[in-house]
Amino acid sequence: MYKAFLIKYAEIAIKGKNRYIFEDALVDQIKYQLRDVEGTFKIVKEMGRIFVYAQSEFDYEETIEALKRVFGIYGICPAIVLEDEGFEALSKEVAEYVKKVYGDRKLTFKVNTRRNKKSYPMQSMEVSSALGGVILDACPNMKVDVHHPDVFVNVEIRNKIYLYSENIPGPGGMPLGTNGSAMLLLSGGIDSPVAGYMIAKRGVKIDAVYFHAPPYTSERAKQKVVDLARLVARYSGPIRLHVVNFTDIQLYIYDKCPHEELTIIMRRYMMKIAEQFAKADGCMALVTGESIGQVASQTIHSLAATNEVCTMPVFRPVIGFDKQEIVDVANKINTYETSILPYEDCCTIFVAKHPVTKPNIEIIRRSEQKLQEKIEDMVKEAVDTAETILCQ
Ligand code: ATP
Ligand code: MG
Numbered sequence: 001m002y003k004a005f006l007i008k009y010a011e012i013a014i015k016g017k018n019r020y021i022f023e024d025a026l027v028d029q030i031k032y033q034l035r036d037v038e039g040t041f042k043i044v045k046e047m048g049r050i051f052v053y054a055q056s057e058f059d060y061e062e063t064i065e066a067l068k069r070v071f072g073i074y075g076i077c078p079a080i081v082l083e084d085e086g087f088e089a090l091s092k093e094v095a096e097y098v099k100k101v102y103g104d105r106k107l108t109f110k111v112n113t114r115r116n117k118k119s120y121p122m123q124s125m126e127v128s129s130a131l132g133g134v135i136l137d138a139c140p141n142m143k144v145d146v147h148h149p150d151v152f153v154n155v156e157i158r159n160k161i162y163l164y165s166e167n168i169p170g171p172g173g174m175p176l177g178t179n180g181s182a183m184l185l186l187s188g189g190i191d192s193p194v195a196g197y198m199i200a201k202r203g204v205k206i207d208a209v210y211f212h213a214p215p216y217t218s219e220r221a222k223q224k225v226v227d228l229a230r231l232v233a234r235y236s237g238p239i240r241l242h243v244v245n246f247t248d249i250q251l252y253i254y255d256k257c258p259h260e261e262l263t264i265i266m267r268r269y270m271m272k273i274a275e276q277f278a279k280a281d282g283c284m285a286l287v288t289g290e291s292i293g294q295v296a297s298q299t300i301h302s303l304a305a306t307n308e309v310c311t312m313p314v315f316r317p318v319i320g321f322d323k324q325e326i327v328d329v330a331n332k333i334n335t336y337e338t339s340i341l342p343y344e345d346c347c348t349i350f351v352a353k354h355p356v357t358k359p360n361i362e363i364i365r366r367s368e369q370k371l372q373e374k375i376e377d378m379v380k381e382a383v384d385t386a387e388t389i390l391c392q
Helices: 019-034 060-067 087-102 124-138 191-201 219-236 247-256 259-280 300-307 323-332 361-369 372-384
Strands: 004-009 041-046 049-054 073-083 108-115 151-157 160-164 181-185 205-212 239-245 285-287 387-391
Touching: 004 019, 004 060, 004 160, 019 041, 019 049, 019 060, 049 060, 060 073, 073 087, 087 124, 087 151, 087 160, 108 124, 124 151, 181 191, 181 259, 191 205, 191 219, 191 285, 191 323, 205 219, 205 259, 219 239, 219 387, 239 372, 247 259, 247 372, 259 285, 259 300, 259 361, 259 372, 300 361, 361 372
Parallel strands: 108 151, 181 205, 181 285, 205 239
Antiparallel strands: 004 049, 004 073, 041 049, 073 160, 151 160, 239 387
């Protein structure tokens, strides 16, 4: 039935002279998400609106699914586009349309008319009330409620006439590419893919770093992270995933430093290395899946100790989330099932029985001095030998 979609986006963020940047990025992302959908589409910016027109047969469900992954879209309204052939013809179309969409359902409705074409012979209010009557005749179970209708029947009169009523929620956020880029520390867990999704949703392009520790962590554990990156990339666009061999550094820390400080020191090196990749990729920030108090390395003291080595802002979008809230997002974006696959993580292998929960930064720094001899070379080696995988 539909051949067009009216795309609704939030206007608060885009008032003023930068609006076109936002809209152009949104158009680009719509094109990107529709690239694999069956059908040919034309995306048009007109009069403060974005329309997606299908120019061939197309797969409706797939189209909706793709548009639901475009950050910046608040609503997807499947629309009927009509030539202006007079009010009688319009009435017939409206009656047909409302019957098709709502059938015999008991619903209240309101007709909203916008008339951009001032030469149209009737005023908006007149059109609305006349079409209200038409709908009442066509659908005896429907009633008018102008204050709190269950559904709106929208009619926009321009050169053509647009008819739409359904509003399918989009993901919200801002179009990718409108807010720079950031480097995600991506592990095989539940939290970091969600963190990446949340930052990407604000229009930030993301790349990622994964630290693995072969042979302590398996090829399958790495594959799981690649799979997670691909799942996040369905929303965020292609992710360049840097896979860093962290084994020697971990063993060295294990050898030289008190075991209860191991996780903190290790995490400090992860941040430092991630920052090097971030700088090389032109990223402005780091992103992690940390949440206050979730584990010993995420107490407020531990977070402060980890953060201390970073020179870039570190974004922790799930910092105030409970685990269940993170799981809810993971389910929504379809990463949860992959995240809970039971492959070992490099952090779990070297964890101490009693890790510090209130690390003292001075003491940590003193422990790190024991690494002086080799650590710089080892960090360089880890960065130089990293493998980069394009996940899309
Ligand atoms: P997640 O579910 O994201 O793995 P977690 O609860 O297991 O989180 P930690 O292992 O303490 O938490 O890690 C905290 C954050 O540090 C992760 O969310 C991730 O951003 C980063 N991180 C941890 N391990 C790795 C790793 N092996 N490679 C890259 N980043 C990591
Ligand atoms: Mg983890």
